[in-house]
Amino acid sequence: MSPKSHIFSMFGSSPIRPMQQHMDKVQACVVELIPFFEAALAGDWEKAREVQRSIAALEGVADEMKRQLRLSLPSGLMMAMSRVDLLETLTMQDRIANKAKDIAGLMLGRRMSFPADTGPVMFDFVKRCIDATAQAQTAINELDELVETGFRGREVQLVESMILKLDEIEADTDEIEIDVRQKIFALERGLPAVDVMFIYQIIDWIGDLADLAQQVGGRLEIMLAR
Amino acid sequence: MEYATIFIVLACIFGFFMAWGVGANDVANAMGTSVGSRAVTIKQAFIIAAVFEFLGAYLAGGAVTDTIRKGMIDAQVLAGNPELVVYGMLASLLASGIWLLFASRAGWPVSTTHSIVGAIVGFAAVGVGLDAVKWSKVGTIVMSWVVSPALSGIIAYWLFVSVQRLILDTPNPLENAKRYVPFYIFLVGFIIALVTLFKGLKHVGLHLSTGQSYGLAAVIGVVTMVIGILFIRRLKFDPAADRAFHFANVEKVFGVLMIFTACAMAFAHGSNDVANAVGPLAAIVGIAESGTVLQKTAMPSWILLLGGAGIVIGLVTYGHKVIATVGTGITELTPSRGFAATLAAATTVVIASGTGLPISTTHTLVGAVLGVGLARGIASLNLTVVRTIFLSWIVTLPAGAILAIAFFFLFKGIFS
Numbered sequence: 256m257s258p259k260s261h262i263f264s265m266f267g268s269s270p271i272r273p274m275q276q277h278m279d280k281v282q283a284c285v286v287e288l289i290p291f292f293e294a295a296l297a298g299d300w301e302k303a304r305e306v307q308r309s310i311a312a313l314e315g316v317a318d319e320m321k322r323q324l325r326l327s328l329p330s331g332l333m334m335a336m337s338r339v340d341l342l343e344t345l346t347m348q349d350r351i352a353n354k355a356k357d358i359a360g361l362m363l364g365r366r367m368s369f370p371a372d373t374g375p376v377m378f379d380f381v382k383r384c385i386d387a388t389a390q391a392q393t394a395i396n397e398l399d400e401l402v403e404t405g406f407r408g409r410e411v412q413l414v415e416s417m418i419l420k421l422d423e424i425e426a427d428t429d430e431i432e433i434d435v436r437q438k439i440f441a442l443e444r445g446l447p448a449v450d451v452m453f454i455y456q457i458i459d460w461i462g463d464l465a466d467l468a469q470q471v472g473g474r475l476e477i478m479l480a481r
Numbered sequence: 482m483e484y485a486t487i488f489i490v491l492a493c494i495f496g497f498f499m500a501w502g503v504g505a506n507d508v509a510n511a512m513g514t515s516v517g518s519r520a521v522t523i524k525q526a527f528i529i530a531a532v533f534e535f536l537g538a539y540l541a542g543g544a545v546t547d548t549i550r551k552g553m554i555d556a557q558v559l560a561g562n563p564e565l566v567v568y569g570m571l572a573s574l575l576a577s578g579i580w581l582l583f584a585s586r587a588g589w590p591v592s593t594t595h596s597i598v599g600a601i602v603g604f605a606a607v608g609v610g611l612d613a614v615k616w617s618k619v620g621t622i623v624m625s626w627v628v629s630p631a632l633s634g635i636i637a638y639w640l641f642v643s644v645q646r647l648i649l650d651t652p653n654p655l656e657n658a659k660r661y662v663p664f665y666i667f668l669v670g671f672i673i674a675l676v677t678l679f680k681g682l683k684h685v686g687l688h689l690s691t692g693q694s695y696g697l698a699a700v701i702g703v704v705t706m707v708i709g710i711l712f713i714r715r716l717k718f719d720p721a722a723d724r725a726f727h728f729a730n731v732e733k734v735f736g737v738l739m740i741f742t743a744c745a746m747a748f749a750h751g752s753n754d755v756a757n758a759v760g761p762l763a764a765i766v767g768i769a770e771s772g773t774v775l776q777k778t779a780m781p782s783w784i785l786l787l788g789g790a791g792i793v794i795g796l797v798t799y800g801h802k803v804i805a806t807v808g809t810g811i812t813e814l815t816p817s818r819g820f821a822a823t824l825a826a827a828t829t830v831v832i833a834s835g836t837g838l839p840i841s842t843t844h845t846l847v848g849a850v851l852g853v854g855l856a857r858g859i860a861s862l863n864l865t866v867v868r869t870i871f872l873s874w875i876v877t878l879p880a881g882a883i884l885a886i887a888f889f890f891l892f893k894g895i896f897s
Contacts, residue, residue, distance in 0.1 A: 260509040260510050260512075260513045260803055260804070260806065261510060261590035261843065261866065261869075261870055262510040262511075262513035262514065262517075262843060262846055262847065262850070263509075263510075263513040263516075263517050263806075264863065264866050265847065265850065265862055265863050265866040265867055265870070266517060266814055266850075266859070266861075266862065266863065267860075267861035267862055267863040268861070269860035269861055270860065270861060271860050329865075331863065331864045331865040332861045332862065332863060332864065333851075333854050333861070333862040333863075333864050334860060334861045334862070335854075335857040335858065335859060335860050335861070336857075399726055400726070400727050400728065402857070402858070402859075402860050403649065403726075403727075403728045403815065403817070404645060404649045404650055404728075405641065405642075405645050405649070405856050405857045405858045406857045407645055407649075407650050407857075408645070408649075408650030409650050409651075409652070410650070
């Protein structure tokens with residue numbers, strides 16, 4: 256006889272832990288943008304290159320984790336949350352890391368610098384966007400508790416309040432973004448046109464970090480509501 | 482009766498083989514949710530299974546055994562040919578045993594219950610005649626195969642919802658767990674004791690009225706509850722463990738509860754599945770000794786003892802390996818869910834045992850797990866496996882029947 260308990264094999268491996276580990280990796284990747292910006296603003300491109308490499312490496316690991324998780328979620332599973340919502344959330348999470356890699360790559364490639372006093376504002380902008388992704392991570396970290404309580408009651412309210420906070424942070428980043436754009440706009444006539452174009456591009460991408468974080472929260476909210 | 486001794490010896494060997502198969506293969510399924518939730522270790526599960534499977538088989542296995550023994554065949558039709566029943570029952574045991582062995586080797590989830598019922602109906606309908614089968618009773622049994630997973634699913638759903646309301650979704654889940662878990666433990670002891678007592682323990686010399694049964698069941702419930710409270714008091718809680726997962730300590734309390742539900746499940750399984758092995762054996766012994774199909778006498782209790790012993794030996798020689806594979810797998814089945822599913826299944830099975838309905842423990846447990854899953858309590862369930870488990874009984878019925886018919890004519894050819 257084959258030693259096997261059929262009851263036992265009906266329990267699929269839970270996607271919750273891998274999901275949280277993926278988000279942890281994404282956040283580890285995004286946080287590297289802080290030393291990257293410090294180095295870039297200081298003009299230390301050697302250091303910046305180092306940090307960019309580590310960002311790219313972390314993004315690669317996150318990508319592989321995403322792939323593995325997708326493969327382990329065949330459609331014959333009955334899950335506590337919808338499979339589509341889970342996979343969408345995973346995609347959003349992964350895009351955050353991709354975006355961080357893009358930002359570091361572009362800035363390093365063009366050795367970008369920011370005009371006059373806009374450097375510190377840019378840095379604040381980046382940090383606030385990282386706050387948003389950190390908040391998304393906090394919310395994703397509640398997934399196991401959500402499953403434990405069967406998506407009911409207090410735990411749901413707790414996660415909803417986290418998502419609300421995430422929305423506030425995102426609104427905050429929007430304000431900062433407007434502020435940064437105005438500062439650049441005031442200076443743009445005195446700058447090379449191509450540089451300005453890419454500065455706006457980078458501002459866009461940094462803002463995307465917070466937007467994607469908010470989308471992670473949004474998907475999580477849909478999971479709660481179902 | 483001619484060849485009476487040979488029949489009895491053969492029946493004992495085949496019956497013991499079946500019981501061994503139940504212990505070797507099926508017990509691991511009954512213990513799956515308990516070991517899987519990490520609430521009991523592999524060793525504890527093994528000891529619990531050995532003790533409670535035996536107790537269940539011996540104390541509460543009588544009613545289902547009677548059904549298998551004489552519930553499905555019309556004694557009136559066969560009154561003139563008692564030897565046909567003997568051949569048929571021998572054939573059924575051998576057929577189910579072989580089918581079980583074959584299917585387990587292939588890794589298919591088969592139910593011993595379905596194979597033996599299929600075998601008995603098969604030999605009676607084809608070997609003797611359609612009117613030899615009590616179709617109304619067989620119909621009831623088949624209905625119970627549909628009803629039992631559904632019922633245990635519903636019970637599991639509500640048990641889990643009650644756990645959410647009373648414990649998990651409260652400001653202080655740990656305090657509430659300590660407060661309410663003893664009541665669940667009471668429930669475990671009470672239900673199992675009540676059904677067992679109601680069914681009657683006449684064969685061990687205990688005669689109780691309804692009132693006495695309720696009273697004694699309550700006493701047993703309270704005793705189990707007190708034992709449970711002592712266990713819970715001895716738990717050491719680690720606030721640091723709650724940082725990563727807020728319910729780590731709460732689950733420890735459920736871990737205690739899970740030990741009791743594991744006992745209940747083993748008991749329930751023993752009480753229902755022992756019949757698959759010893760039901761035909763009891764029929765053969767009865768006919769061989771009295772020479773008549775119309776068995777008015779009660780079943781000798783050594784038959785249940787033999788079945789219980791067979792299950793335990795199956796567990797000791799092989800079943801523990803299967804349990805061990807469960808213990809090394811990775812799941813996110815926490816004790817709070819494991820408890821809800823296991824208690825629901827144990828309750829359903831033990832009620833069926835009391836009513837004399839042979840049902841599949843595995844199917845009932847699958848139903849219960851799905852019930853918890855519907856309450857969004859389990860991260861992910863593999864529905865493909867669930868489908869395979871449920872489909873297997875459709876294959877098992879004709880397989881058991883065809884094999885039994887073949888052996889029936891073989892025995893008939895040899896002995897007459």
